[in-house]
Amino acid sequence: MAEQSGGPAGASFKRQSQAREIWRRFKKSKGALFGLVLLIVMLAVIACADFIAPYRLATKQNLAKKLAPPSIEHIFGCDSYGRDIFARVLHGGRTSLSIAVMATITSCLFGSLLGAVAGYFGKKVDSVIMRSLDIFMSVPDLLFTMAVVVALGANFINLLIALTLAYFTNYVRLVRSQVLNLSEQEYVEAAKAGGAGSVRIIASHIIPNAMGVIIVNTTLNVSKIILYESTLSFLGLGMPPPAPEWGLMLMEARAFLRTSPHLLFFPAAAIVLSACSVNLIGDGLRDALDPHLKS
Amino acid sequence: MPYRENLGDVLLNVEDLRVIYKTDLETVAAVNGVSFTIKRGKTLGLVGETGAGKTTTALSIMRLLPSTTGRILGGKAEFNGRDIMKFDDLMLRAIRGNSIAMVFQDPMTSLNPVMTVGDQIAETIETHNEKISKNEVKKRVGDILTLVGIMPQRMSEYPHQFSGGMKQRVVIAIALACEPELLIADEPTTALDVTIQAQVLNVIKELRERLGTSMLMITHDLGIVARICDDVAVMYAGEIIESGPVEDIFSPKAHHPYTAGLFDSVPDLRSDAKRLKPIPGLMPDPTNLPPGCVFAPRCSRAMDICAREHPKKTVSGAHSLACHLFGGTGA
Amino acid sequence: MSENTPLLETAALRKLFKLRGGANLHAVDGVNIRIAKGETLGVVGESGCGKSTLGRVILRLIEPTSGQVFFNGRDIAKFKKRDMYELRREMQIIFQDPYSSIDPRKSVVEIIAEYMFIHKLFGNKLETFNRAAELMDMVGLARRYANMYPHELDGGRRQRIGIARALSLNPKFIVCDEPVSALDVSIQAQILNLLMDIQEELGLTYMFITHDLSVVKHISNNIVVMYLGQCVEFAAYGELFDNTLHPYTQALLAAIPEPNLESRLKEPKIIRGEVTSPINVKPGCRFAARCDYCMDVCRTRDPEFAEVSPGHFVACFKVSGK
Helix, strand or coil, X not given: CCCCCCCCCHHHCCCCCHHHHXXXXXXXXXXXXXXXXXXXXXXXXXXXXXXXXXXXXXXXXXXXXXXXXXXXXXXXXECCCCCEHHHHHHHHHHHHHHHHHHHHHHHHHHHHHHHHHHHHHCHHHHHHHHHHHHHHHHCCHHHHHHHHHHHHCCCHHHHXXXXXXXXXXXXXXXXXXXXXXXXXXXXXXXXXXXXXXXXXXXXXXXXXXXXXXXXXXXXHHHHHHHHHHHHHHHCCCCXXXXXXXXXXXXXXXXXXXXXXXXXXXXXXHHHHHHHHHHHHHHHHHHHHHCHHHCX | CCCCCCECEEEEEEEEXXXXXXXXXXXXXXXXXXXXXXXXXXXXXXXXXXXXXXXXXXXXXXXXXXXXXXXXXXXXXXXXXXXXXXXXXXXXXXXXCCCEEEECCCHHHHCCCCCCHHHHHHHHHHHHCCCCCHHHHHHHHHHHHHHCCCCHHHHHCCHHHCCHHHHHHXXXXXXXXXXXXXXXXECCCCCCCHHHHXXXXXXXXXXXXXXXXXXXXXXXXXXXXXXXXXXXXXXXXXXXXXXXXXXXXXXXXXXXXXXXXXXXXXXXXXXXXXXXXXXXCCCCCCXXXXXXXXXXXXXXXXXXXXXHCCCCEEEECXXXXXXXXXXXXCC | CCCCCEEEEEEEXXXXXXXXXXXXXXXXXXXXXXXXXXXXXXXXXXXXXXXXXXXXXXXXXXCCCEEEEEXXXXXXXXXXXXXXXXXXXXXXXXXXXXXXXXXXXXXXXXXXXXXXXXXCCCCCHHHHHHHHHHHHHHCCCCHHHCCCCXXXXXXXXXXXXXXXXXXXXXXXXEEEECCCCCCCHHHHHHHHHHHHHHHHHHCCEEEEEECCHHHHHHHCCEEEEEECCEEEEXXXXXXXXXXXXXXXXXXXXXXXXXXXXXXXXXXXXXXXXXXXXXXXXXXXCCCHHHCCCXXXXXXXXXXXXXXXXXXXXXXXXXXXXX
16 A cells, blocks of 8 residues: 655655646647747847848838839838838838737736736725726727827837737736636645745745746737737837838838739738737647646 | 337347547557446446546447547447447437436536526427427426426526536436436436435436336445446446346455455445555556456455456356456466 | 543634625534544534534634634634744644645645745755655655656545645644545545554544545544534444434435445435525524424524533434423
């Protein structure tokens, strides 16, 4: 009945990597793997943008090349001001993706914190936070962001603020429900029975267990914010021209849709590919992190 | 009624049923050559612990295995002489709920929370008898509820207005709505309190006597077997290691060491002994079963041959067991 | 009750849960129990009888509404946070569900070591983990599982983790909340034997909560039967089974399907109805609605939990007349 003792002595208590297990499951999804490779390639290209096509190419106007179709010199062609579209897509990616990633991180941190506080302390704190949230949520997202950008002016920081305010509500609700659910778990009660305080319970039991869901949601949100930010730029509320930016490029390309569709095609493809790749990764992560789908 | 030709007293004959669950990573040998028969009007108790393959056996008979992973490798399940394993979807639908009904462990998940209890019973009656008037359906719903000890007036209530024991009785009522020839009950009382369990068991017992339904009773509780079943099959690691009439299984004669161990580990109300006699060890890993007797690694009476050779069945009368101790050396 | 000084004693312990609309759910309603040092009190009842709440109120995992809990003579119901933190070392709990009671994201050794870290029992990580390994030996869990995660282990082994964790602070008293009811019979017997061995070895005192009378018989010195938040019968284990007095205890005993053929022949005496609601209970015996011997007085007044013979307490008008 008692099992054989032996095995590791005290010195070798090492934390086995759960990450490896998650990676093994992640790998099994072809789509997710494809998304990951695609994203890595795109990020690498965008990161090396300065070496591939210097920034000045993205803003240098050359009316002689106005609306030039793709050629060896300008592989994506040129826009209505004769600027190289390839360079603009690359450098636009920097702006678009960095805003998207940063807005996701800020909204996630801010929203998760509020959600955790609301969920764990409950009662009055919860009511105050959730009712104030209702005010935010009663205004349509797009209208809300537009109002913020118009009020504060369009630049990188303000765009970040606007997108954060539009998206943090999701995290408040998500994290709150996670915390509510997890604090009911018996292992949290077990920690209390061992004398653990609130800080320890949140830090060592609730956050690690809520992490999976939050990570997955965050990934899925990146793609939403990419699209959203492009929408704002398209409406003229994003980064001010002549800065290269995908949504902005779409707006400019609109007028030449019939005659020069390549103006629209390349930035649109960049948006679709980045959104898709992140989405695929998100889906893959969701399956990989879900212990019920193990095996 | 379909399939009701006279085929002697055997209603269901399962022979050499083999089922696996296959995923990318591993293959679980869930049921490995299971054979048993259920006689008309009789109840067979399928006893075993978690992971023994009891539920898989039942689901295979209903052909309800999860389609992505479950696979029936071979074997027959002759119901009224016709092999269910060869049925197409249409024939399966005709038989499920109609000739064979199933009751699951958790009554909460088997009932639709947004439909009244009466409507749910009526639905079953209507799907299986197309030409039946509204009034007649209502009358039959009332009759069935009365049969399981629930006042017919409550037919317009929703499942959440019923307690756990009553819900399980409703589930049984639905299963019986079409007067099936065979009722498969998968741990029907495990989620219930003892006093409620006693009520539900009584309902099952009474109904079986009144309607003459045959039953496959899946349980881990030897007490329930003693109270309800006519025949018993003890499952371990996907195999039936001992089977026979309830009198044989509960008599102190020769038993498979696993059956004996199972009886020893049940806390006995009558014994004053403080210590229990557990079976050492754990059920073998179903992805990697031992080559010889599946019970050998835990068996206190294991011999050399047990680790090498799979025991054959030894039969004496209706009682059969698969163990090398009783001459089942396969000679 | 036992002559020894009680290690744990409750006096008129009550826990009411406030529901929406001002109703009260009487989970634990005036419970008086005593457990002597080194003994086991079995607490038996069906779901909703308040037995698990009682265990948690005693450990102050749920705050009592009123009443007292004496541990070693001190009323812990009034303990402040700091005192409770110290007290956690003396009183522990083993949970019913070996799946939900351990954190799925921690390795076996981390789970067992957690309490020792909280209470800083050892100076460093290595000493703590070494002690955890010793505890694994004690509960019969091979050390090679130390770095595994709970989902890789079966229910029986997980329950051994829970037991090792409960023992890690060297407690004197452990509430066992249905520790075997989620396990298979053969594993259940292993765990019950383990609990009895540990008790003997370390001189522990148990409060053993279960719905299964046959399990409790094997492990308890005394047994208390609960129904809807109240104690209905208390006796030494032999006395309770040989001289069952309360109609509910009788019904509970009769309802257990025994694994022998005699039980097949006798028609079990079945109590009708279901457990009545514990919300806003009216005065009177709570079992009255299901009781075959119900008299007028049963519906108007609460029966007294009276000693009918030395050490045998029953709350029933028919038995004690009061």
